[in-house]
Amino acid sequence: MLSDSSKHLEVQVGPSGRAMAESMDPALLEGFQAHFNMERQAHATYFGAAIWMGERELRGFSKHFNDEARGEQEHAAKVADYLIARAQSPELQALEAPDQSWKSVLDVMSTAFLTERDVTTSLQQLLVEAERVGDSRSTVFLEPMVEQQIKAEHEAAHLLGRTRFADGQAAAVLVIDNELREGVAHPAQLQ
Numbered sequence: 001m002l003s004d005s006s007k008h009l010e011v012q013v014g015p016s017g018r019a020m021a022e023s024m025d026p027a028l029l030e031g032f033q034a035h036f037n038m039e040r041q042a043h044a045t046y047f048g049a050a051i052w053m054g055e056r057e058l059r060g061f062s063k064h065f066n067d068e069a070r071g072e073q074e075h076a077a078k079v080a081d082y083l084i085a086r087a088q089s090p091e092l093q094a095l096e097a098p099d100q101s102w103k104s105v106l107d108v109m110s111t112a113f114l115t116e117r118d119v120t121t122s123l124q125q126l127l128v129e130a131e132r133v134g135d136s137r138s139t140v141f142l143e144p145m146v147e148q149q150i151k152a153e154h155e156a157a158h159l160l161g162r163t164r165f166a167d168g169q170a171a172a173v174l175v176i177d178n179e180l181r182e183g184v185a186h187p188a189q190l191q
Ligand SMILES: [Fe+2]
Pocket: 039, 042, 071, 072, 075, 119
C-alpha cells in the first residue's frame, strides 16, 4: 500500500536537519560535547606552553608544544566530524584562559602530563558510557582514540621524567630542548 511504502522513506534528522541513522543518548551526547571542548582547552593550554617556552629561548620545547597544540585542535576537529556524521551539532563552549604563570620548565611539563591524564580519563568515561547505552558507532570511534591517547600520556610522562632528571640544570634542559627541536619525544621502547 502506498501509505506503508512511503513510511520506509521517512528519514530521521538531527538538530541541523542532517539525516540521522541512529539517535544518540542525551548523556552520551553531553559527554561528547564536553570532550570536544576539552580538546579545545588542551589546544589553548599547549599554545600557552609554546609561548612560555618561546619567551625563554627554549625553541625545541616551544616547537614541541606548538605541535601538541595543533594536535589537540585536530582531535577537536575529529570529534566535530564524528558528531556531524551522527547528525549532532558540535557546540563551541567558552574556554578558560590558560594559566600561564608557570615558574619552571618542570611546572609546564607537569601541566602537560596532567592535561593528557585528564583527556584520557574523559575518553575512557565516554567509552564506558557508549558501551553502557549500546552505541556501537561510538565505541568503534572511541576505541582507537583511547589507544592513541594512552600513547600521548606515556610520552608526556616520559618528557616529565626526563625534565625532572635534568633537575633545572641549564645544560641538561638544553639537551632535551635540542631533542625536541628534532622531534625526538618518544619514550624507551623495549619491543
Ligand atoms: Fe587530544
